[in-house]
Amino acid sequence: MVYLLLGKGFEEIEAITPVDVLRRCGVEVQTAGIGGLEIEGGHGVVVRADCRVEDIDQEKLEMIVVPGGLGGVASIQGSEAALRAIRAARAAGKYVAAICAGPSVLGGLGLLQGRRATCYPGVEGQLTGAVCEDGPVVVDGKLITSRGPGTSAAFALALAEALCGGEAAAQTAKGMLVR
Numbered sequence: 001m002v003y004l005l006l007g008k009g010f011e012e013i014e015a016i017t018p019v020d021v022l023r024r025c026g027v028e029v030q031t032a033g034i035g036g037l038e039i040e041g042g043h044g045v046v047v048r049a050d051c052r053v054e055d056i057d058q059e060k061l062e063m064i065v066v067p068g069g070l071g072g073v074a075s076i077q078g079s080e081a082a083l084r085a086i087r088a089a090r091a092a093g094k095y096v097a098a099i100c101a102g103p104s105v106l107g108g109l110g111l112l113q114g115r116r117a118t119c120y121p122g123v124e125g126q127l128t129g130a131v132c133e134d135g136p137v138v139v140d141g142k143l144i145t146s147r148g149p150g151t152s153a154a155f156a157l158a159l160a161e162a163l164c165g166g167e168a169a170a171q172t173a174k175g176m177l178v179r
Contacts, residue, residue: 001060002027002163005082006049007034009071012041013152014099018065021156024172025164032056034079042069053081063163064089068100068120068148076105083109095162097144099155103127106143116140120148153178 002022004015015031022029033039033049040046056064064086066076076082083105090096090111098106103119104126106112113129118138124130136151137144137158144162146155157178161169 001057002029002063002065002159003032003056003061003085004029004065004067005034005053005072005076005085006031006039006047006067007069007072007075007079007082008040009042009069009073009075010039010067011069011072011100011149012043012045012047013149014067014069014102014155015041015047015072017152018067018097018156018159021153021160021172021176022163024175025160025168027160027163032082032085034075034082042071053079053085056081056085058085058088058092061085061089061092061094063095063097063159065159066096066098066102066105068098068102070101073101073105076102077108086111093142095142095144095159097146097155097159099146099152100148101126103130103145106145111143115143117143117145118147119145 030050107127117130
């Protein structure tokens, strides 16, 4: 199970694209809302979350995804349940993924020490201990980070490759006319 965190002000393309791509690959994905189930994105798109962040089942969790959007990131940083879920995923050796300003949450939790990562330009200072790179997507073991809205498809396909393998990700990309 993949859980994607949704906090008020999340970046819509960075949240919806991974959900869509992973579901196309047959991966079970649930969006987890912070502060309720009706979550408004940074551009006014309202999404109905599948569950509340407090309902994340750590036993089923394979990956947790942190989208960007400054409001959404602030919501995640202010949610002990969200931070607990991220810490638990990392401690259990599960995939942890973040895009845009989302990697700053991981940096704030101390999860990037000595790890390669990328983020939205200007957020690097919040990736405490990370070895920052400029690539659109950086995969360092079970840590996957990406730069921003324009890299959402590449990010989503990297998540698909991590969970389903390269062939499944390539077939999904081909069907979407991405590659």
